[in-house]
Amino acid sequence: MLHRFAKFVAGCTVLLVLAGSLVTSTDSGLSVPDWPTTYGWNMFTFPPSKWVGGILYEHGHRLIASTVGFFTIILAAWLWMSEPRRWMKWLGVAALGAVIAQGVLGGLTVMFFLPAPISTAHAGLAEIFFCMTVAIALFTSPRWIDGGQLVDDAELRTFATTTTILIYCQILVGATMRHTGAGLAIPDFPLMFGHLWPTHWDAKIAVHFAHRAGAVLVAMAVLATATAVFRRTSLSELRRPAVLLVVIAAMVWGYHALDLPHRMTVAGMRALVDSHAPYGPLVFMTVCVAGIFLHVPEIVLIAIGGVLFGSVHAFAYGWVASLIGATSTFLLVRYVARDYFQRALRGPLVRLRALDERLERNGFWTVLVLRLVLFLAPPLNWALGATRVRVPHYVAGTALGVVPGIATTVFFADSIANRPPGSDVLSPGVLLGAVLVIALVATATFAARRLGGRPPAPSA
Amino acid sequence: MRVRTMWIGILGMALAVSITACGGKKDDLDAPDAAGGGGPKVDAATAGNIEGVVSFDGVAPKNAEISMNADPVCVKANGTPQTQETYEVADGKLANVFVYVKDGLGSFSYDPPAGPITIDQKGCRYHPHVFGIRIGQELDIINSDPTLHNIHALPKGNAEFNTGQPIQGMKTMHVFNNKEVMVPFKCDVHGWMNAYLGVLDHPYFQTTGADGKFSLKGLPPGTYTIEAWHEKAGTQTAQVTIAAKETKPANFTFKAPATATD
Numbered sequence: 125m126l127h128r129f130a131k132f133v134a135g136c137t138v139l140l141v142l143a144g145s146l147v148t149s150t151d152s153g154l155s156v157p158d159w160p161t162t163y164g165w166n167m168f169t170f171p172p173s174k175w176v177g178g179i180l181y182e183h184g185h186r187l188i189a190s191t192v193g194f195f196t197i198i199l200a201a202w203l204w205m206s207e208p209r210r211w212m213k214w215l216g217v218a219a220l221g222a223v224i225a226q227g228v229l230g231g232l233t234v235m236f237f238l239p240a241p242i243s244t245a246h247a248g249l250a251e252i253f254f255c256m257t258v259a260i261a262l263f264t265s266p267r268w269i270d271g272g273q274l275v276d277d278a279e280l281r282t283f284a285t286t287t288t289i290l291i292y293c294q295i296l297v298g299a300t301m302r303h304t305g306a307g308l309a310i311p312d313f314p315l316m317f318g319h320l321w322p323t324h325w326d327a328k329i330a331v332h333f334a335h336r337a338g339a340v341l342v343a344m345a346v347l348a349t350a351t352a353v354f355r356r357t358s359l360s361e362l363r364r365p366a367v368l369l370v371v372i373a374a375m376v377w378g379y380h381a382l383d384l385p386h387r388m389t390v391a392g393m394r395a396l397v398d399s400h401a402p403y404g405p406l407v408f409m410t411v412c413v414a415g416i417f418l419h420v421p422e423i424v425l426i427a428i429g430g431v432l433f434g435s436v437h438a439f440a441y442g443w444v445a446s447l448i449g450a451t452s453t454f455l456l457v458r459y460v461a462r463d464y465f466q467r468a469l470r471g472p473l474v475r476l477r478a479l480d481e482r483l484e485r486n487g488f489w490t491v492l493v494l495r496l497v498l499f500l501a502p503p504l505n506w507a508l509g510a511t512r513v514r515v516p517h518y519v520a521g522t523a524l525g526v527v528p529g530i531a532t533t534v535f536f537a538d539s540i541a542n543r544p545p546g547s548d549v550l551s552p553g554v555l556l557g558a559v560l561v562i563a564l565v566a567t568a569t570f571a572a573r574r575l576g577g578r579p580p581a582p583s584a
Numbered sequence: 585m586r587v588r589t590m591w592i593g594i595l596g597m598a599l600a601v602s603i604t605a606c607g608g609k610k611d612d613l614d615a616p617d618a619a620g621g622g623g624p625k626v627d628a629a630t631a632g633n634i635e636g637v638v639s640f641d642g643v644a645p646k647n648a649e650i651s652m653n654a655d656p657v658c659v660k661a662n663g664t665p666q667t668q669e670t671y672e673v674a675d676g677k678l679a680n681v682f683v684y685v686k687d688g689l690g691s692f693s694y695d696p697p698a699g700p701i702t703i704d705q706k707g708c709r710y711h712p713h714v715f716g717i718r719i720g721q722e723l724d725i726i727n728s729d730p731t732l733h734n735i736h737a738l739p740k741g742n743a744e745f746n747t748g749q750p751i752q753g754m755k756t757m758h759v760f761n762n763k764e765v766m767v768p769f770k771c772d773v774h775g776w777m778n779a780y781l782g783v784l785d786h787p788y789f790q791t792t793g794a795d796g797k798f799s800l801k802g803l804p805p806g807t808y809t810i811e812a813w814h815e816k817a818g819t820q821t822a823q824v825t826i827a828a829k830e831t832k833p834a835n836f837t838f839k840a841p842a843t844a845t846d
Binding site: 150151152153154155156157163164173176177178180182236330378 | 633654656657731732734736744746747748750771773774775830
């Protein structure tokens, strides 16, 4: 129970760190000028109707922080009372001390108008506190307490420690860059002012350059650590995080290299579509069809369509693309590569084989219900091609079965992204979308029951 | 134990120094001196004027669009779409340019300011957007909106302040003690709200209106450096010499940047 609570606190801390980073990203740090009060109100009685503009982020961060602080008090007390390991008791106290210090730093940075040293210290201590909550969760886990398989490898320890220190230094340099406004001190990437090395220097360029150089160092350290883990141990408990570490490093690198912060906005995507008009819909439909072949979650692509084109157009484009994609994959399996897919899709096929007779006899209704329940699930697209269902039945069942899913998705996405200016997120349109989603899930569940109770069990 | 005590001491001192350094940097201010250099008064019988027009040459860059969705009160007050006030150009004339005597006044003393200057937060915009004030003159900050604003001044030569005004009709007073062109204001609640204030030790300043015109009246005879300041287009200066009772022109033309985007 203590372990679960510790995991819960660590999870809440992730939210807290994200909320804190949003405060800086939205430049909302001083939108509440006073501390610990909020515009003179007690923090906990500040009316939600006044959480407008930057206040939403700053006040929200304070509330989440207070909640995590409260949870940390409970965690520290719990550890103190029930934990036999003396150092664990003190780890709980240290975490509590860290979260209190973090609150004071947050208050100081507001009162002194966001001085970079205090804001950077606030960001740096946040990561330390997060690591403390994760450590408490790890040290209270049953496998840790039982001992499990111990790895006592000095070289691996050196790799991991060095990488951890490098990552933390990189976080501090990154925080300094953010809080001194040096994020765009070097405007191009990967070159620097068109060269491999900055052509001129000032304090901001130096900080920015240090962050880039740090990224290279961290990337090398991460790769070296992951390689060392794979060479020196077969423990999945170490191999999995090593892979995750490399994936996260690659994601962070790709995020900046592809300039995603500017492209992944509704305005950025709309500008991209507009720049390709009148081919925008064609590009969108091609991406949707490709998505079906590549197993990209189709619901996400269609939702993006809802944001970009509005409900009606996105529904039409999405429906046509889904039908083309689903039929293409079906025909590919049926007439080109049936044997290969029968081998490759043994798992899904086993489940569908029980339905094969029904698919042959009553193909339209069965496909319709499968579509209602599973929408455009990638295995379904491939697997149905290897069954005895007739092509017209498959196409008709798919054409009708995907309608509710596509309609709900585009409507929901459209109502959130393109809601009237000034309207709340919980506008009537969004609520209607939510009701539609619930109705869809209920219909799908009902249809699944009518089809034959629970899904067929694997028979071979 | 001694080593630990020493480390604790060093850390404590470092924290104290950093807090002092962060907190004390803007409060070393001189006493306000609204009257100017303390010298003779300007003789109204010989005073002249400098008048002119600020023009804009070329196509004005499109002002950045702003979304007020974060606050329904602001949307209700304005409708959509809304843009920043960066380039206010009409018939080739540029508004919101702060024109002032930068140099040449010597040590004249002036009558105290007539009354307070007001900046109003109305419709989730600052009114005025660009304006001037004299050292020691009262700045009344008013919130006419039925929503919260914080007015956050980011001066370099005066004390930074960040005042919350959560209630409609609230009024706060502030005084600037040092000459500074310009002091930016921002609202951190509504990120699009910005204004600029020129703080001067003399009364010879004006902000251009929609017709681009300005007039600096009552100047003693002499040679002056006149500066025109615009928030995006930068500054321009002109040397103007006026004799007794003379009115001389000083016109400025800002050119469109090479890439007409803002």
